[in-house]
Amino acid sequence: MTSSTYTARRGQLETYFDRTAVDAWARLTSDAPVSRIRATVRAGRDAMRATLLGWLPEDLTGLRILDAGCGTGALSLEAARRGAEVIAIDVSPTLIGLARDRIGPVAGAGAIEFRVGDMLDPGLGRFDHVVAMDSLIHYAGRDIARALAELGSRTDGSIVFTVAPRTALLTLMHAAGKLFPKSDRAPAIVPITTRGLARRIDREPALADFALARTHRINSGFYLSNAVELTRGRA
Ligand SMILES: C[S@@+](CC[C@H](N)C(=O)[O-])C[C@H]1O[C@@H](n2cnc3c(N)ncnc32)[C@H](O)[C@@H]1O
Numbered sequence: 215m216t217s218s219t220y221t222a223r224r225g226q227l228e229t230y231f232d233r234t235a236v237d238a239w240a241r242l243t244s245d246a247p248v249s250r251i252r253a254t255v256r257a258g259r260d261a262m263r264a265t266l267l268g269w270l271p272e273d274l275t276g277l278r279i280l281d282a283g284c285g286t287g288a289l290s291l292e293a294a295r296r297g298a299e300v301i302a303i304d305v306s307p308t309l310i311g312l313a314r315d316r317i318g319p320v321a322g323a324g325a326i327e328f329r330v331g332d333m334l335d336p337g338l339g340r341f342d343h344v345v346a347m348d349s350l351i352h353y354a355g356r357d358i359a360r361a362l363a364e365l366g367s368r369t370d371g372s373i374v375f376t377v378a379p380r381t382a383l384l385t386l387m388h389a390a391g392k393l394f395p396k397s398d399r400a401p402a403i404v405p406i407t408t409r410g411l412a413r414r415i416d417r418e419p420a421l422a423d424f425a426l427a428r429t430h431r432i433n434s435g436f437y438l439s440n441a442v443e444l445t446r447g448r449a
Contacts, residue, residue, distance in 0.1 A: 216334060216364075220357040224305055224332065226401045227352055231285070232306040235400065240312055243286040254435020262347060262432045263289050265441045266374045267296075269428075270343055274298035275323050277342040282333035282365065282375075283349020287313030287326065293345070294324035301338055303329040334364045341368060346375035348439060355406045359414035359421075362444065367420045372427070372445045379431060379440045380405035408440065415444070423447065 231239060242252055242259075267289065271277070275297030281290040284302035286309055294300050304310050307330045314328050329338075333349065344365045350358045358377065365373055408429055415421050427443040 216332075217357055217360065219354055220360065223353055223357070223401065228305045230401055231304075232308045236306070236308050239309065240286065243288060251436050255437040258432050258434030258437025258439070259348070261434060262376060262437075262439055262441060263292070265430055265432065266345055266347055266376075267292055269372070269374050269441075269443050270296075270345075272296065277371075278340070280333070280338060280341045280344045280365070280369075282344055282346040284313065284328070285309050285349075287317050287328070289345060289347055290326045290328075291317050291320065294320040294326045295322060297323045299324065300326045301329065301341075302326050303331055303333050303335070303338065305330070305332060334361060336364075336368070339368070340370065341365075342371045344369050344373045344375075346373070348376050350375055351378045351403050351439065352401045354404050355410060355414055358404075358406065358411070359418050362415065363418040363420035366418075366424055366444065366446075370446065372443055373424070374441065374443050376439045376441055377411060378403045378405040379438060380407045380410075381438070408442075411442065 241248060242256060248256060273296065274293055277298050279293050279298045279300050281293065281300055281302040284290050284304050287302055290300045290302040302313065310328050310330050317326065320326055333346065350361060353361065362373060412426050415426060421444070423446055424444040427445045430441040432439055432441065
């Protein structure tokens with residue numbers, strides 16, 4: 215069961231990624247030139263994608279992977295090239311359309327099935343691994359933990375995802391961000407400490423069998439995000 219805060223935030227994110235920011239997002243995730251600030255974000259995101267993919271088995275042949283909140287699908291493509299059967303889902307129909315146009319058929323054993331919808335839809339089935347890159351960062355801590363619990367109950371291997379770290383500087387940047395006109399603002403990112411996240415994960419019975427295996431922070435100019443790996447098989 216998803217909470218009302220989760221559903222409300224998902225609605226805001228759909229509007230933001232499907233309309234308000236769709237052109238900026240399309241450009242950021244392409245090879246087109248971008249401002250110096252956005253170039254730091256692009257570099258950080260490339261490093262984050264490599265980190266998350268590096269935590270999955272090298273050979274993904276035959277493994278079923280959920281790319282939860284896939285955006286324009288760059289991570290899905292790399293996983294499929296390594297042999298995975300990827301279910302790539304996003305709440306933004308426009309971004310899924312863009313991903314389909316950009317990516318086309320995948321060469322080799324892997325494949326991508328693009329879907330428009332909620333990453334927590336139980337109809338998506340079971341997975342060997344779930345990846346959620348920067349798609350949970352806008353949700354409140356308790357909704358992140360609930361989402362991980364739902365995904366965990368359908369995952370046989372690991373969940374690799376990102377959260378926004380809570381640092382003094384980030385808090386300051388958020389405060390500054392509030393000076394912009396409301397219409398230009400992205401839905402707020404909700405920072406969480408690793409300890410706070412671990413505590414919430416511990417409280418989820420569906421995650422009792424998962425261990426917080428590792429974290430890794432990527433900080434590249436205006437991009438700041440923490441990678442987290444949850445693996446099944448707690449000691
Ligand atoms: C910051 S973007 C990241 C996209 C992609 N993972 C990447 O790293 O390029 C976050 C994405 O998550 C999607 N999203 C957020 N909440 C979602 C939900 N509950 N179900 C499906 N997609 C969601 C948004 O529409 C958006 O495309």
